[in-house]
Amino acid sequence: MSEIRGEVRAFDRFHTVYRRGDDVAVVHQLSLQKLFLKRADWEGHEATHLSRFRPFDLVKPATRPRVLQAVLTQACNYRCGYCTVFNNEQPAAGQTMSMEVVDQVATLFNDTVRAGNGLLILHGGEPLLNWKGLTRLVEQTCSNTVLFTNGSLLSPEKARWLAAHDVNVIVSIDGLPDVHDQQRRDTAGNTTSERTFAGFQTARDAGCVTGISLVLGPHNRHRLVDTAAEVLDRLSPDSLGVNLPHYAENYSSCEMDVDRYAADMVALFRLAKARNLYLYPVTKYVKHLVQERFKWFDCSAMGEKLVVFPNGTLSNCINRTETVPASEAGQVLDVWQHELPIYDPACRGCHALAICGGGCIYDGKSFKASAAGEPMGDALRPSRSAPPAAWDQWAPPAFAGTEPARGACDSHGFDLRFCRTSLALMEAMVWDMFDEFGYGMPTVAELEARYQCFLSQPAGSRGLRIGIGHETMDA
Template sequence: MVHQYKNNGYNIVLDVNSGAVHVVDDVVYDVIPFMEKGEPDENIVSSLKEKYGIEEIEEAVSDCRELKEAGFLFTEDNYKPSIEAFKKRPTVVKALCLHIAHDCNLACRYCFAEEGEYHGRRALMSFEVGKQALDFLIANSGNRRNLEVDFFGGEPLMNWQVVKDLVEYGRSQEKLHDKNFRFTLTTNGVLLNDEIMEFCNKEMANVVLSIDGRKEVNDKMRPFRNGSGSYDLIVPKFKKFADSRNQEKYYVRGTFTHENLDFAEDVLHLADMGFKQVSVEPVVASPEEEYAIREEDIARICEEYDKLAAEMVKREREGRGFTFFHFMIDLTGGPCVYKRLSGCGSGTEYLAVTPWGDFYPCHQFVGEEEFLMGNVFDGIKREDIQEEFKGCNVYAKDKCRDCFARFYCSGGCAANSYKFHGSINDAYDIGCELQRKRVECAIMIKAALAEESEE
C-alpha cells in the first residue's frame, strides 16, 4: 500500500507497510500509481509520454523497481498474518493513571470529567488507596522494570500531600522489587508554587501544564467557577516552571474547539512566550455542544495544520524552533510492533484508578459502569473486558484496514470510538481525518529539514 500527497511544494510517497518515505520528482510521482496497479511498462510510457520524455519515464520506472526490490516500495503487509497470535499475546500492567482528585478549582467548559466528578461524586484519593494501587502495579508488572504512574484529576494539586507521600512510597519500593517508577503529573497550575515546582523537578519525569493559548481563548474555555479567567494567574507560573526544567520534560497542553479554528495562532502564541514543548489538540465533544468540532470544520483545520507546519519549518531554519506534540514522528525507529498495532494499551497494560480504588480501562472510561474492571484491593474481576481490549487493533477496525495512517495512530482512541459508535472497535471519524492530516504534515516537516541538512 502506497500513500502519495503534495504538501508545501514536496511530492511525498509513503510506503505504508515498510514505513519508508520518499520525496520524489513529478515523473516518479506520476509513475507510481500505474506501477501500484501492476500496469505494464509500455502502458505507463503510453499514458505519460505527452507529459514527459520517454527516457525520463523509463528511468523513473527503473528507479521504482529498484526500491521495490530493496523492500522500500510496494511492500507486503507482514503484520496481518500474525494478528491472531498478537491478540493472544501475554500482557502485564505497566502504567496507572491515578485519579488523585475527583475535584477541580476550574470550570472548563469542555471538561469530559465534569469538573472532576466523572459522572459520580467529588472525592480525594487516600494514601492507602494509592499505596494499594502501586502495590498492584508492582505485583502485576511481571518482568517489566520501568513502570509509569500519572497523577491525574480533576486537579491533582488539590491532594498534593498524598501525591508526595505516594512518590516517596514508590521510591522506597524500587530497589526491593527491581522496579523504576516514572512519575508524571497533569495540572491546571492554579495551585503551583515554588515548593511544588522543586519537588516536581526532582521527582516528575514529565509535567503537563494545561493552557489553551491566547488569553481570550483560554479564559473563555478555562474559567474559574465565578467566571473569571485563569490565564493571568497561570502564565507566570508556567513560564517559571518550564524554564526551571530547562524547557524539557514538560508540555503546555491546550484544547482547541469550533470557537477557535485559527488554533495555529494559539500554538504560536505559546511558542512566542518561550515555551518549547507545545501540544494543542482538538476537542472531542458531542455534536450538540456549541464548541464541538464539526464535519464542516475539517477543511479549515487542515489548512491550519498546513500553515503551522510551514511556520515550524521556517522557525527551525531560523534557529527558534519548538516541538509540537502532534507533529512528532519517528521515521527511523518509532514504536514497537505491538504499539503500532494496538496503541496506548488501555484496558490491558494501562489502567485508570478512581479515588476509591476502582479500575477502568483508561481515564476517559471512568464513570462508565459497564467498564468497571475491579479494584485495587481485589484485583481485576472483569477479565472479559481485558480480553476485549486486547483484541482491539488496527485489523479489528474496518476503517483502519485501508488507512495509510494506521501504524501511526494505532487505530485511534478506544474511548472516542465508544462515545461516538458504542464500540471500541470502531473509530471517531473526525479524529481520523485530522490524524491523517497531522501525519502528512509531520512527514513533510521531516522531509523539509532533511533536505536542508543534505544541502
C-alpha cells in the same frame, strides 16, 4: 518548499504511490520504507524499483501495562467549560483518594506497571487538592511521573518538591489570557489566567520540566496555529500539546470541521520543524514514519493503561466510566485491545494505516453513538473480543475517503478528526522528506537526525516520551 498537493494512489496491496509534478514517492503501507524517484524512472520499471524494498513481516507485539493514571481527586477549584469531569458522569464523582487507596495504587504500580520503566500520571479533578496523597504516591513509586494541573495551587515550596522528585509538570493553558479565560474559569466564574500563568512560572523557576496542555474549542480553534505560536512565544514550555476536545455529553462544541483541523495539524508540523519543537500530537505521527515502525494503536487505553479512580476502581480509559475492582486489572487492560484500524476492513489499504492507530476510541465510539441516538454505556463496550480470523490477509484498498465532515466515520467508526489528520499528515510528511533528501531511499538514521525534535522531549525529562493527551509509551 513546494505546497503543490499531489495525487495519492494505491499501486498494489502494499505500496502507495504519491505523485507531485514530475516526482514520485513510493511508500510501503506497513513497513513505511520510502523511495523517491522521477516519474519517468518509475513508469515502466516498477517491479525493479519495488525489489529495493526490504522484506517485511508484521507481528503484533504483546501488550503489557505501561501507564498508570491515578485520579487523586475528582474535586476541582475550576469549572472549565469543556471539562469531561464535570460534563460527563464520573466514577467516584466529587471524591478524593484516601491514603489507603493511595497505598494500593502504589502497590499496583510497582507490581504491574513499573517493570519496564512505566509511566505514572497524576490526574484529577485538580490533583494538587490532594497534595498529601500525591506526595505519598510519588514517594512510593519513584518512576517517570507526569502531573496534570491547572497550576493555581502551585506554591514555590510544592514546585521545589516536585522538581526534587523529577515530576514533569503539565499546566493546562488554552492560549493567551483573553483566549484562556473564555473556557477556563473557577467555580465562582472568575477568570483564571493570572493564577494559572503564575503557577506555570513557579514550576519553571523551581526547575521542573514544564509543558503546556492546550484544549481546542470555539475560543481558539479558528486561529489554532497562531494560538500555539503565541503560547510558545510567551511561555517557552518544554513541550506543547494541542489537544482535540474529547466528547463531553453536556458540551456541544467538541465536534469540529475535520478537514480544517487536519490542515492546521499540517501547519503545526511545519511550525514544530521550523522551531525544533516537541509538539504533540504531531510528534505521534512523525516518529512512526521516521523510524519506520508500524503503529498498532494510538492510545495506551488500548491495552497498556490502568486508570484508578478515587474509590480504587479501575478502567482502561479516563473517559470510559464502567469500572471494575482492582483485582480485575487484567480484564480492564484487554477491553479495547482489538479495536485497531488494521483489524477493520474499511481501513485496509489506507495509505496512512501505519501511522494512524485510530486515535481516541472513546471519541470515535461516542460520536458514533451520539449521532445514532444510542446509549453511551453500550457504545463504549468493545465491538471485537478477538482479532478477525483473517486480519493479516491484506485486502484491496477499501477506503473511499468520502465520509462526512464531522463526528465518526460511518464505515470504520474511528474519530474523523484523527483519521483526516493521519491522511493529510502522511502526504505532507512524505513530500517533506523528499524536499529534505531528494531522490533515493533515506535511511532511518538519516531521517532520525533530521527529524530529531519529534522523537523525544528535552533531556531534562529523562527520555520520557509521552503524548500529552492519549499517551503511548514507545517500545
